[in-house]
Amino acid sequence: NIAEILTATDDNGDPQVDDDSTPDNIPDNDVVNNDNDVSGNGNDGEDEDDHDYADVTTEAFDLALIKLLAPGQSASVEPGDTVHYVIRVINQGMIAADNIVVQDNVPGAMVYEGGITGNDDEGWSFSGGIVTRTINVGDELTAALQPGESVEVDIYLTLNDPLPAGTQVRNIAEILTATDDNGDPQVDDDSTPDN
Incomplete structure (x- = not known):
């Protein structure tokens, strides 16, 4: 300037x-x-x-997402079982983050049931095979997600019954959008959040 x-x-x-x-x-x-x-x-x-x-000099806005099986959740499951996942969002950038919209793409071999304990109190919204929720201050966060911090949310999906033995089911989650702590939309430094 x-x-x-x-x-x-x-x-x-x-x-x-x-x-x-x-x-x-x-x-x-x-x-x-x-x-x-x-x-x-x-x-x-x-x-x-x-x-x-x-x-x-502008600072980097950079969020990362890791999807895990919850502690105690076996990777070997039976048709009809409910699988407990954890979605972890990590702030790898230099700007505090808020209003983080995450999306879980429910695979064809699974269903999302909103009434299952854990789903009904987690703020998920289901439409057309896609489940979304917003992680924000006042809900999961007591303050904006600061650089170096992470936040976790749970989701439970139920396997179809019947399913052929040996069926491998891959469940993918991603970040759709996020803002800084002022509510201004941000562009991720090293990825392209989308749906």
């Missing part, structure tokens, strides 16, 4: 010529070698003191 002096007058209101720079409204015609240096003589090709800049 660049700022520059355009014009100036003396205390009588008479226009003045600067001794060592050329005030104007053209930001690209000034010599700027060092930020905050006002000792140069712009007329000699040194840093002009009527013109200066200040830089800012």
Whole structure:
């Protein structure tokens, strides 16, 4: 971001010529070698003191999702069993996160039942084979998800019955959207959240 002096007058209101720079409204015609240096003589090709800049650097917004079988949940199951999953969201970035929408894509060999203990109090919403929920302050979070922190939510899915022996069922979850702690939508630094 660049700022520059355009014009100036003396205390009588008479226009003045600067001794060592050329005030104007053209930001690209000034010599700027060092930020905050006002000792140069712009007329000699040194840093002009009527013109200066200040830089800012944006921080990374980066959330990661890991889906796990819950502690104590066996990977070997029978048709009709209810499987307990844990979805963990980790803030790997430098910006606090809120309003994190996660989606669980229910596979064809499973069903989501909202009345199952655990699902009914978890805030999930089911439509067309997809289950979503928002992780936010006041619900799972006491404050925005800070860099380095993680949050977990549970989901329970029931296997169809019957299913052929040896059927492998893969259940996938992902982050759809998220905001910073001011509610502003953010773009993830190293992935493309979508549905």
